[in-house]
Amino acid sequence: MQAKRGLIGFLFGRIAKKKFIDSDTPFNRDGPTDPRFLDRYASDFGRARDRLLELVEQYGEHGVQTREPHPFFGPLTSEEWSRLMWKHLDHHLRQFGV
Numbered sequence: 001m002q003a004k005r006g007l008i009g010f011l012f013g014r015i016a017k018k019k020f021i022d023s024d025t026p027f028n029r030d031g032p033t034d035p036r037f038l039d040r041y042a043s044d045f046g047r048a049r050d051r052l053l054e055l056v057e058q059y060g061e062h063g064v065q066t067r068e069p070h071p072f073f074g075p076l077t078s079e080e081w082s083r084l085m086w087k088h089l090d091h092h093l094r095q096f097g098v
Helices: 007-022 045-062 078-095
Strands: none
Touching: 007 078
16 A cells, blocks of 8 residues: 655655654654554454564564655665664554553
C-alpha cells in the first residue's frame, strides 16, 4: 500500500525526520495516527500479538523490504527505516507497559 505524500509531509517531513528518526528521543504519547492505519474492529489481541511477532521475525531475517518513500518523511535509507520501525514498536510497547 503506497500512500501519497501529503503537503505537510512534503513541506516538513525532512525537518521532522531529524527529530523523530535521527534523534534518541522516544516518540511522544498521543501523536496523530494516519486514519488508514486504524483498525476500529480489531478485538483479537492474541491474533494481533501473533501477527506482530511474525512481522518482527520476518524483519529480523530479511531486513527492510521496501524502497517506497515514507508517506510523511519521504525517501528513507534502510538504516532510517530500521530506526523508525524500532522507535515505533518501542513506542507501542511503552504504551502497554512492556
